[in-house]
Amino acid sequence: MTMADPRLALVAGETSGDLLASLLLGALRERWPALSAQGIGGPKMIAQGFESWWLQDKLAVFGYVDALRHYREIAGIRRELGDRLLHERPDAFIGVDAPDFNLGLEARLKAAGLRSIHFVSPSIWAWRGGRIDKIRSAVDHVLCLFPFEPEIYQRAGIAATYVGHPLADAIPLEVPRAAARAKLGLAEADEVVALLPGSRRGEVTHIAPRLLAAAVELRRTRPHTRFLLPVAPGVRALLEPMLALHAPDLSVQLLDGQSHDALAACDLTLIASGTATLEAALFKRPMVIVYHLHWLSHLIMRRMAYLPWVGLPNILAREFIVPELIQDAATPVAIASAARAWLDDANRCARVAERFSELHHLLRQGTARRATDAIAQVLGR
CATH class of the missing domain: 3.40.50.2000 (Glycogen Phosphorylase B;)
Structure with a gap:
């Protein structure tokens, strides 16, 4: 050596x-x-x-x-x-x-x-x-x-x-939306929502059922919406029974990893709090941040917290630029309602994309x- x-x-x-x-x-x-x-x-x-x-x-x-x-x-x-x-x-x-x-x-x-x-x-x-x-x-x-x-x-x-942040270097400043949609077999006109329930088994257990039920609720009023679900290594066997239980009639495109393809292709993501929310921000995507964990863990963490935000995009912006639905607030109806608010407001989506572009340059x-x-x-x- x-x-x-x-x-x-x-x-x-x-x-x-x-x-x-x-x-x-x-x-x-x-x-x-x-x-x-x-x-x-x-x-x-x-x-x-x-x-x-x-x-x-x-x-x-x-x-x-x-x-x-x-x-x-x-x-x-x-x-x-x-x-x-x-x-x-x-x-x-x-x-x-x-x-x-x-x-x-x-x-x-x-x-x-x-x-x-x-x-x-x-x-x-x-x-x-x-x-x-x-x-x-x-x-x-x-x-x-x-x-x-x-x-x-x-x-x-x-x-x-x-x-x-290395992700700010790895993720392009201009989002390759068309290429990602072509890769995933999606049309330009499709309305696409990406579901990202986390990567850890405990996280997926708590959060995926809420995102799937929210997708079912969202589909009720937007029947043509397409759903993508990137599956982290080792959790497909955990997720597939959840799909059968919580969203048996929902057509969800499961992806092996490929979270970046999903974020580049989607119009909106429903996403677990964590590093993935920063990735979504770097892809300039509107999002609804969802988090739920064991009640005792939540109680301990809440008592030690200093900030009103849990999601990295909001922490870095020092304001609620994207909604956070945490613990009991993370109901399927509330998640779906927050999703519709984004999908029905193109100007709001454009404004948050501008904020995320500024963040991207800061971290790059x-x-x-x-x-x-x-x-x-x-x-x-």
């Missing part, structure tokens, strides 16, 4: 982390073609030559209740991974999001003298701000996706760099170059 060929360890805990980490890995390999990377990741990371020692799905829990159910297994994985990394001594560890898993691991590694980098700032500006003390003890550097974040860390004495910072420059600085290369 030469000085030009770093050996890195990464952990990305769910589908969105896999996507972000794969984009980062692509950039790192451009800088260091012989780079080696191991740890825990998903299929997109593996396609970049990443060696995943555990299945990423093991870490994809949803809410506090789901995390408690799987705590022993996840804690065991973190302990074994830490042991292995302390034995193998990579040049640096990069935790990609998943702060509840990564920060504890990062603290252990940093205390043992390993460099530790966290990619994607935990949402300390939205809830659980006390974690900043834990972050200080756990990491050498934070790579921030949003422009207001580095100042928060710098005030706390933590090195941080704004790198922009050449993340690959910025992030690799910051990582190289931490590595001293």
Whole structure:
């Protein structure tokens, strides 16, 4: 191993982390073609030559209740991974999001003298701000996706760099709507709604039935609407019985992944809160954000929240530019009503597309170059 060929360890805990980490890995390999990377990741990371020692799905829990159910297994994985990394001594560890898993691991590694980098700032500006003390003890550097974040860390004495969002670089500024529709067999005149219930099994269990029932309600007054449902890896067997139960007569086009094709092609998306809402915004799509989880998890999270918004587009805009229907408010009738309000108001859709275009330019910072420059600085290369 030469000085030009770093050996890195990464952990990305769910589908969105896999996507972000794969984009980062692509950039790192451009800088260091012989780079080696191991740890825990998903299929997109593996396609970049990443060696995943555990299945990423093991870490994809949803809410506090789901995390408690799987705590022993996840804690065991973190302990074994830490042991292995302390034995193998990579040049640096990069935790990609998943702060509840990564920060504890990062603290252990940093205390043992390993460099530790966290990619994607935990949402300390939205809830659980006390974690900043834990972050200080756990990491050498934070790579921030949003422009207001580095100042928060710098005030706390933590090195941080704004790198922009890699999705803003990966998603074109001009939406390839016609090409996506042609690829999916949709006509230009079709009214198309994309249903995105999330990628984690617990998330899909709570949210997909509401989106499917809302689609049935929407179809009642708009019988020609077409529905797309991108299926995350490993959840098709969970979704198909839900379709039979909640929307037996609804024609839904199931897609294997292809969430970007669905977002490019659709007129509107009904979508679970999370990274996917930012993807929808980058595709300049109006949306109805839906979220529902176990009542106890919701109670805990609500008590720790600081902001009135949960969706990233609204958080970044600092206002409700798209509707959010959370927990008991996420009824099929309410979701369908919010959807109709978008579909019946072309001017409103155009205005939100303009706001999302401004956001796209703000986040389009050449993340690959910025992030690799910051990582190289931490590595001293």
